[in-house]
Amino acid sequence: MSALCVLLLTGCQQRNPVEQEKSKTLTANERYLVELYMKITEIEENLQDNPESLAKKRDELKQEIDVERVRKVLLELERNPRRWLVVYNRINELLKRRAARASN
Numbered sequence: 001m002s003a004l005c006v007l008l009l010t011g012c013q014q015r016n017p018v019e020q021e022k023s024k025t026l027t028a029n030e031r032y033l034v035e036l037y038m039k040i041t042e043i044e045e046n047l048q049d050n051p052e053s054l055a056k057k058r059d060e061l062k063q064e065i066d067v068e069r070v071r072k073v074l075l076e077l078e079r080n081p082r083r084w085l086v087v088y089n090r091i092n093e094l095l096k097r098r099a100a101r102a103s104n
Contacts, residue, residue: 024086029073034090
């Protein structure tokens with residue numbers, strides 16, 4: 001009976017699978033995708049009232065993007081969609097940090 005209690009307690013203490021997935025480390029390609037997303041978001045936010053500068057910055061960014069690397073990471077994420085949890089979680093963390101800095 002006590003062994004059953006130990007097993008039940010151990011099982012109940014294990015983390016939620018979604019939370020486990022979200023806390024995993026990003027791969028280098030996933031980090032690249034997150035960084036790219038953050039750059040795009042920053043450009044959009046900072047230049048939304050200046051369409052000419054926004055278009056110029058978008059064109060500059062297009063020249064920097066490693067399209068093949070983006071394609072590769074998107075294919076990897078398509079094969080393993082649970083990895084999107086890691087990517088989304090990191091983006092969310094970075095957006096929260098930026099919002100906190102902006103409010104100070």
